[in-house]
Amino acid sequence: MSGADNPPAGALQQQDGLAERLRAALGAITIEDDSQRPKQNYAFWGTQPVAQFNEQPSTSVSDGPIDKPKTVADVRKEPYGLPQNFEWVTCNIDNDGELKEIYELLSAHYVEDDDNMFRFAYSREFLHWALQPPGYKALWHCGVRVSSTGKLVAFISGIPATVRVNATSLKTVEINFLCVHKKLRHKRLAPVLIKASTATEITRRVNLHDIWQAVYTAGVLLPKPVAECQYWHRSLNPKKLISIGFSRLAPRMTMARTLKLYKLPKQPQTPGMRQMEARDVATLLAAYLKDYAIAPVLDEEEVRHWLSYQPDVVHTYVVEAPDGRLTDLLSFYTLPSSVIGNEQYDNLKAAYMFYTVPAATPLPQLMNDALILAHATGHDVFNALDIFENEKILKELKFGIGDGKLRYYLFNWRVAQEMPSNKVGLIML
Ligand SMILES: CC(C)(COP(=O)(O)OP(=O)(O)OC[C@H]1O[C@@H](n2cnc3c(N)ncnc32)[C@H](O)[C@@H]1OP(=O)(O)O)[C@@H](O)C(=O)NCCC(=O)NCCS
Known part of the structure; x- marks a missing residue:
């Protein structure tokens, strides 16, 4: 040989x-993974309870929550504002028509490679599997529709998951399938979706445990990866x-x-x-x-x-x-x-x-x-x-x-x- x-x-x-x-x-x-270095300014993520790049290393840092514990009173009850002519919907993936809409949105607008030659095409069966684990909440399958036409133009989902991080088991929501229609990109819709997907969870969990964490993965560099x-x-x-x-x-x-x-x-x-x-x-x-x-x-x-x-x-x-x-x-x-x-x-x-x-x-x-x-x-x-x-x-x-x-x-x-x-x-x- x-x-x-x-x-x-x-x-x-x-x-x-x-x-x-x-x-x-x-x-x-990764489409956006062209930079291995942090940006100067994260207008959204810089305001969120996530570890930041510019934090001073400290020997006293130990694992733990970033936000102070909240009460229900601290949590916004009304949905996060969307631009005019857009509205929030909860997507019912047990409804074939609605599942097809999510499938079509993702098929046309989800992750592509740098050269736009390939795009993820999650199957409907896969979406069922991924979005409906035991204890899933239909409310965490959040969509955005155009009010006048009803067209689904954005989606984000969460599923419940217990994740152990070092010695601590955390009740988390796993965030996935964040997607905004290509024609609506760069209009700061993604932060609204992210806030919404976490807000529903806050309301419930704060009642129960006074804690709230989420876990997510991305190719893009954001403040601040755990791995x-x-x-x-x-x-x-x-x-x-x-x-x-x-x-x-x-x-x-x-x-x-x-x-x-x-x-x-x-x-x-x-x-x-x-x-x-x-x-x-x-x-x-x-x-x-x-x-x-x-x-x-x-x-x-x-x-x-x-x-x-x-x-x-x-x-x-x-x-x-x-x-x-x-x-x-x-x-x-x-x-x-x-x-x-x-x-x-x-x-x-x-x-x-x-x-x-x-x-x-x-x-x-x-x-x-x-x-x-x-x-x-x-x-x-x-x-x-x-x-x-x-x-x-x-x-x-x-x-x-x-x-x-x-x-x-x-x-x-x-x-x-x-x-x-x-x-x-x-x-x-
Ligand atoms: C990811 C996506 C929803 C971002 O939407 P967008 O219109 O490009 O971005 P917006 O103008 O609405 O918002 C920009 C903010 O979202 C953040 N952002 C971008 N991609 C992100 C991601 N994958 N996860 C979390 N935040 C992200 C940006 O860092 C920026 O925040 P910053 O100012 O603090 O840096 C959109 O590009 C998309 O649907 N892409 C294809 C699917 C995809 O890649 N999904 C993510 C899979 S991990």
């Missing part, structure tokens, strides 16, 4: 071109990826050699690997997540929700030992992107690594099985962050490094120290 058949991963980055194309985009990361992570991409269908401009044929590589390089077996290699059934894997996952500085705290019902196999939404497999014990878990989710303006393909099917627990099976073998299963179910590329223990194994599995970041943020919670990516054990969709 020549060196080029099996290049070091650093070389893979140049040869494959994955790093040039969509380094970030298909990793939920910065990096996406890696592994070609599963290199011919298509090259054809749609996601990657390039590397110098001195033929298509035949590229196909050979990324070829995978047809079946998983780990004995006892099977699709997860609605059985309990909560203990396995909970024990594993204890090692991470930020991680979800999931009860059994939540584990079932997040990990039960759903075709083309979430793929979960377990390794069952001969005595019936479940020893390992692997999962990934399906997030396609629209391919913009390509005559041959209109869709790129990406798999994203989800919660994976190596125990009896070494992580590289488990992850290799994830690649095999993703390939066998028609995915074109497999994306993973350098969270958990991934960084140690991505190169050997022929992932190419991206150069965009995914940042994790906490609202109204300060951490004493930023976390390295290998201490992150939380995955947001």
Whole structure:
């Protein structure tokens, strides 16, 4: 075998071109991620209870809330003002028509890559899964409509989640799917949406606990990340990826050699690997997540929700030992992107690594099985962050490094120290 058949991963980055194309985009990361440095002034975020870039480091800083505890009286009751001819709505995603509106808004206006070649295309089934975990609140699926036409032009969602940050378990809202119609960009609508999505939560939670935190991720650099992570991409269908401009044929590589390089077996290699059934894997996952500085705290019902196999939404497999014990878990989710303006393909099917627990099976073998299963179910590329223990194994599995970041943020919670990516054990969709 020549060196080029099996290049070091650093070389893979140049040869494959994955790093040039969509380094970030298909990793939920970043159209705006052109700057790694903080802006001079954050007109909105500078006023919010989030850690700021210019805070003086202090040895006495410890984890804790930023805002003073509030009472219901402190909380604004009336909705945040919208420009004339726009109105707030609660989107009912159990209504097919309303779900279709969200789907269409996101399909046309959600995250794109820098070159506007790819745009996330979350499926309706995926949106159901992502927005309706146990205990979800319909009220936290906030939309903005044009009053005169009823057209849905913006959306933001929250879901309840308990997240452990270092030693503290926080009842949080996970904010996601912030999207403003392209024609309404740069009109300061996003801050209004963000405030609204948090205000509904404040009203309820202050009553119950006198606390309130939110967790969110973004490619863009805002005050102030608790962790910065990096996406890696592994070609599963290199011919298509090259054809749609996601990657390039590397110098001195033929298509035949590229196909050979990324070829995978047809079946998983780990004995006892099977699709997860609605059985309990909560203990396995909970024990594993204890090692991470930020991680979800999931009860059994939540584990079932997040990990039960759903075709083309979430793929979960377990390794069952001969005595019936479940020893390992692997999962990934399906997030396609629209391919913009390509005559041959209109869709790129990406798999994203989800919660994976190596125990009896070494992580590289488990992850290799994830690649095999993703390939066998028609995915074109497999994306993973350098969270958990991934960084140690991505190169050997022929992932190419991206150069965009995914940042994790906490609202109204300060951490004493930023976390390295290998201490992150939380995955947001
Ligand atoms: C993200 C998006 C809603 C921002 O809307 P916009 O019209 O560009 O921005 P607005 O003028 O309304 O508001 C700007 C403020 O929002 C902040 N902002 C921009 N993107 C943000 C994000 N992803 N998360 C949180 N805040 C964000 C900006 O930093 C700015 O605040 P600042 O003055 O304190 O810096 C819009 O660009 C969009 O829908 N993009 C495509 C989907 C997307 O990227 N969603 C976010 C996924 S993480």
